[in-house]
Amino acid sequence: MNKRIVLYILGWIMIVEGVAMQLPFIVSLIYKEQNGFYFLVTGLALILLGFLIVIKRPKNMTMYQKEGFVSTALSWIVLSLAGALPFFLSGEISGFENAFFETMSGFTTTGASVVSDVEKLSNCMNFWRSLSIWLGGMGVLVFLLALIPKVGGQQNMYLMKAESPGPIFGKVTPKIRDYAAILYIVYFGLTLLEFIFLMCGGMPIFDAINVSLSTAGTGGFGIRSAGMAAYDTYYLQTVIAVFMLLFGINFSAYLLIIARKFRQAFRISEIWVYLGIIVVATIAIAINLNGLYPSFYDCIHQSFFYVTSILTTTGFGITDINMWPAFSKALIIVITFVGACAGSTGGGFKISRIIILFKELKKELAIIVHPHKVHTVKMDGKKISHETVRSISNYLILYVLLFFVSFVVISFDNIDFATNFTAVAATLNNTGPGLSAVGTVGNYAAFSPVSKFMLSFTMLAGRLELFPLILIFFPAAWKKNG
Amino acid sequence: MRIIIVGCGKVGSTIAAELNSEGHRITVVDNNDEAVANLTNSYDIMGVTGNGASYDTLKEAEVDSADLIIAVTGSDELNLYACLLARSAGIQHTIARVRNPEYIKDMPKVKDILGLSLYINPELVCAREMDRLLKFPGAIEIDTFAKGVVELIKIIVPENSFLANVKVSSTSSAFKGTVRICTIERDNETFIPNGDFVIMPNDKLSFIASPSDATKLLKKLGFLSGRSRSVVILGGSKTAFYLAAFLIASGVDVKIIEKNKLRCEELAERLHNATIINGNCMDLDLIKSEGVQFADGIVALMNNDEENILISLYLRKNSSAKIITKINNSSFGSIVDGLQLDSIINPKSLAGELIAEYVRSMQNTVGSNVETLYNISSHNDAEALEFRVREESKITGIPLKDLKLKENLQIACINRNGKIIRPSGGDTIELHDTVIVVTKHRGLSDIKDILK
Numbered sequence: 001m002n003k004r005i006v007l008y009i010l011g012w013i014m015i016v017e018g019v020a021m022q023l024p025f026i027v028s029l030i031y032k033e034q035n036g037f038y039f040l041v042t043g044l045a046l047i048l049l050g051f052l053i054v055i056k057r058p059k060n061m062t063m064y065q066k067e068g069f070v071s072t073a074l075s076w077i078v079l080s081l082a083g084a085l086p087f088f089l090s091g092e093i094s095g096f097e098n099a100f101f102e103t104m105s106g107f108t109t110t111g112a113s114v115v116s117d118v119e120k121l122s123n124c125m126n127f128w129r130s131l132s133i134w135l136g137g138m139g140v141l142v143f144l145l146a147l148i149p150k151v152g153g154q155q156n157m158y159l160m161k162a163e164s165p166g167p168i169f170g171k172v173t174p175k176i177r178d179y180a181a182i183l184y185i186v187y188f189g190l191t192l193l194e195f196i197f198l199m200c201g202g203m204p205i206f207d208a209i210n211v212s213l214s215t216a217g218t219g220g221f222g223i224r225s226a227g228m229a230a231y232d233t234y235y236l237q238t239v240i241a242v243f244m245l246l247f248g249i250n251f252s253a254y255l256l257i258i259a260r261k262f263r264q265a266f267r268i269s270e271i272w273v274y275l276g277i278i279v280v281a282t283i284a285i286a287i288n289l290n291g292l293y294p295s296f297y298d299c300i301h302q303s304f305f306y307v308t309s310i311l312t313t314t315g316f317g318i319t320d321i322n323m324w325p326a327f328s329k330a331l332i333i334v335i336t337f338v339g340a341c342a343g344s345t346g347g348g349f350k351i352s353r354i355i356i357l358f359k360e361l362k363k364e365l366a367i368i369v370h371p372h373k374v375h376t377v378k379m380d381g382k383k384i385s386h387e388t389v390r391s392i393s394n395y396l397i398l399y400v401l402l403f404f405v406s407f408v409v410i411s412f413d414n415i416d417f418a419t420n421f422t423a424v425a426a427t428l429n430n431t432g433p434g435l436s437a438v439g440t441v442g443n444y445a446a447f448s449p450v451s452k453f454m455l456s457f458t459m460l461a462g463r464l465e466l467f468p469l470i471l472i473f474f475p476a477a478w479k480k481n482g
Numbered sequence: 483m484r485i486i487i488v489g490c491g492k493v494g495s496t497i498a499a500e501l502n503s504e505g506h507r508i509t510v511v512d513n514n515d516e517a518v519a520n521l522t523n524s525y526d527i528m529g530v531t532g533n534g535a536s537y538d539t540l541k542e543a544e545v546d547s548a549d550l551i552i553a554v555t556g557s558d559e560l561n562l563y564a565c566l567l568a569r570s571a572g573i574q575h576t577i578a579r580v581r582n583p584e585y586i587k588d589m590p591k592v593k594d595i596l597g598l599s600l601y602i603n604p605e606l607v608c609a610r611e612m613d614r615l616l617k618f619p620g621a622i623e624i625d626t627f628a629k630g631v632v633e634l635i636k637i638i639v640p641e642n643s644f645l646a647n648v649k650v651s652s653t654s655s656a657f658k659g660t661v662r663i664c665t666i667e668r669d670n671e672t673f674i675p676n677g678d679f680v681i682m683p684n685d686k687l688s689f690i691a692s693p694s695d696a697t698k699l700l701k702k703l704g705f706l707s708g709r710s711r712s713v714v715i716l717g718g719s720k721t722a723f724y725l726a727a728f729l730i731a732s733g734v735d736v737k738i739i740e741k742n743k744l745r746c747e748e749l750a751e752r753l754h755n756a757t758i759i760n761g762n763c764m765d766l767d768l769i770k771s772e773g774v775q776f777a778d779g780i781v782a783l784m785n786n787d788e789e790n791i792l793i794s795l796y797l798r799k800n801s802s803a804k805i806i807t808k809i810n811n812s813s814f815g816s817i818v819d820g821l822q823l824d825s826i827i828n829p830k831s832l833a834g835e836l837i838a839e840y841v842r843s844m845q846n847t848v849g850s851n852v853e854t855l856y857n858i859s860s861h862n863d864a865e866a867l868e869f870r871v872r873e874e875s876k877i878t879g880i881p882l883k884d885l886k887l888k889e890n891l892q893i894a895c896i897n898r899n900g901k902i903i904r905p906s907g908g909d910t911i912e913l914h915d916t917v918i919v920v921t922k923h924r925g926l927s928d929i930k931d932i933l934k
Contacts, residue, residue, distance in 0.1 A: 149526075155523075155524065155526075156526060157522070157523070157526060171522075171528050172528075173507070173528065174484070174507040174508050174509050174527050174528040175507050175526060176526050178507075385515070
């Protein structure tokens with residue numbers, strides 16, 4: 001393990017975060033809020049500390065997968081620890097475990113909150129929550145690579161690999177810098193587009209900024225106590241739902257469309273499965289909800305909003321779904337686990353993984369029928385290597401294991417089963433709201449500090465796709481010759 | 483530049499590494515997904531798995547927006563066909579590796595029809611390099627600048643020579659004319675010496691000079707300066723064939739020792755004036771009985787690196803000949819260096835460097851002003867660059883002693899209309915000069931970059 005380069009990357013991450021913190025400070029100047037001061041101070045301290053670290057470039061800039069994974073995981077921990085300071089120091093969120101949980105929830109785009117009334121938070125704090133989602137959505141290291149491609153030496157793709165969601169990492173351009181930059185351009189463009197659409201619907205400008213940032217990262221922090229129900233027009237809620245859907249799509253599709261490779265873009269099977277799930281789940285839930293709302297159109301509206309919100313792992317709500325019938329709730333929990341497309345800003349198990357596992361399952365059955373059959377698993381016309389399938393199977397094991405560990409640990413708080421189960425599901429998949437006490441109108445304040453740290457860990461594991469974070473606890477990775 | 487490299491073998495990897503470090507956008511193509519994965523995992527480049535001679539694969543590698551395709555798979559036919567396809571897709575520059583001597587013969591005729599910008603034969607390049615080394619037996623490396631007007635020569639400083647244990651500044655009286663010391667390598671480190679640097683015996687010293695001055699200096703240092711009169715080639719590979727042909731053409735007595743009987747007959751048929759011996763080169767009795775140790779030049783060209791190294795070490799002890807050793811695997815460079823072999827040639831990286839050089843000169847037409855670039859250190863940390871001065875700038879017309887140059891950088895030579903100037907403090911750089919700069923900095927792209 002080349003520890004020096006890990007530290008070097010952490011230094012750059014501190015600088016990026018320190019600079020990002022100046023944005024909420026500017027917001028505080030606009031709204032004349034005293035607490036913006038904490039962003040200024042924390043930010044400057046981070047920049048200073050970061051510069052002290054990066055001022056000397058490590059002699060040995062070689063990096064392998066393990067350094068990439070470990071520095072990614074540590075980067076996110078540092079981000080959340082430092083990002084929690086303004087909340088904690090200003091006292092707007094009391095208790096460090098709460099501030100840490102809230103920040104981690106932001107950066108991992110989970111959107112699970114411990115704040116019971118967000119309207120009591122000052123504007124700069126709310127803006128920082130939304131901004132953390134936006135930065136976490138596409139990835140902070142990706143952002144860093146777009147700015148300073150040499151930060152990881154020659155092997156910087158290990159950083160990108162560790163942070164990009166999905167089972168297969170493929171660049172669309174030869175240089176990682178171009179790729180990172182174009183991802184951020186598309187990301188920024190789509191966010192801006194949503195902002196414009198929301199402004200057209202008459203949403204106040206500060207709300208529109210925050211909602212756009214939060215949707216883009218598929219996070220789900222709102223700045224109104226009523227959540228998205230506060231924007232009570234069909235137009236606004238539909239705009240939000242459609243953009244959640246767009247941010248849940250594999251960004252490769254957008255890059256291919258920009259490159260005018262339409263046929264290739266529309267051949268990505270993952271996206272069709274994704275859209276298919278949305279259509280089927282929306283209709284099934286709408287039928288199940290029939291009678292609960294004034295018209296069937298309302299049922300469709302409610303169902304579509306919540307299905308996209310959960311499938312993309314955003315977690316916005318416009319109603320209290322604890323009132324929904326059991327079938328609808330069950331379906332919602334199922335799609336919580338499914339998650340969005342690989343290469344999007346969404347979380348979850350990822351649709352491409354599920355597709356590959358199902359194809360592998362089909363292969364297994366075919367082998368029982370024809371024991372000597374030679375069968376290759378293909379997706380989008382490309383062979384899926386045995387390595388990839390193996391790694392996805394192991395991913396599934398680790399995913400289930402982590403789910404149960406987390407579930408057992410938080411059960412010590414003696415809150416009801418549905419709350420515990422869905423809280424873990426909602427954090428591991430970076431969704432945010434679950435059912436019962438952690439439903440759309442509830443929050444995570446009731447958990448003990450230990451549970452909050454456990455859930456923060458679960459969120460980060462989910463965002464980084466388990467292995468980078470778990471690797472930190474694998475002693476061999478830290479050995480010099482490991 | 484956007485470059486597609488077809489074939490991820492040793493040559494392909496060398497080129498990819500070299501060009502990637504110079505900031506080009508590279509896509510590699512190979513049938514073998516493992517080979518592609520290996521490269522894309524270690525460098526910031528894109529990989530496509532598939533047959534490089536199929537249109538679909540090339541399309542996936544974005545052939546339509548690429549500037550150059552380099553086809554270096556093991557198959558000549560595939561390379562040529564891939565280049566042809568890429569041409570039809572509108573690519574401007576194509577480079578193919580062609581190894582078959584029969585194809586090579588016809589290349590000048592079909593090069594234009596195929597639209598090839600360059601064809602490269604690693605074996606031929608290698609043979610030419612060895613031929614040159616045999617011409618200057620004492621030197622360990624020779625590179626040419628300014629179309630051959632200036633040479634950069636690397637030697638090992640002999641003990642008891644007038645160069646050993648003296649300061650660089652006090653050698654200038656001995657160096658008349660254009661000679662200038664560029665780099666000194668010692669213990670895995672490369673130095674760009676200033677006047678106070680003391681030269682030690684066994685240092686690897688590189689200097690720049692015009693060919694005639696270089697010959698004079700080499701003579702003075704006790705290196706034989708005449709061409710070897712008799713050369714023994716151990717191993718009868720393609721490279722051996724080319725090398726033998728070059729040597730025979732200039733009247734050298736050539737002897738080839740080769741294990742394989744059939745190959746021997748083939749060689750005997752095609753090389754009338756060479757002596758072909760059928761036997762094992764690792765058989766010391768045979769080596770002795772053939773009087774290998776009495777030759778002026780010995781080239782170890784067997785397939786196996788280890789055998790080449792062993793036999794070279796043996797002969798170095800028992801013969802005063804100039805010995806050239808071919809080594810394919812460059813990973814153990816620092817260890818091989820410690821063995822103090824005379825000259826080491828790595829055919830793959832030689833070919834890779836040649837292509838990288840072509841790419842650089844291609845690039846010159848669009849921006850950078852580097853004419854030639856050589857990696858002159860075996861530790862890859864020093865380069866010699868030739869710049870053309872295309873415009874008046876803050877560097878032109880000013881005496882060199884008033885320029886604030888970067889550390890670890892020196893101006894080795896100024897070429898003004900073919901006249902070589904050995905720069906001293908009072909000289910100036912003028913418009914249309916070409917300037918050779920030796921430096922440990924990477925990525926200089928213009929003469930102005932030499933300033934602090």
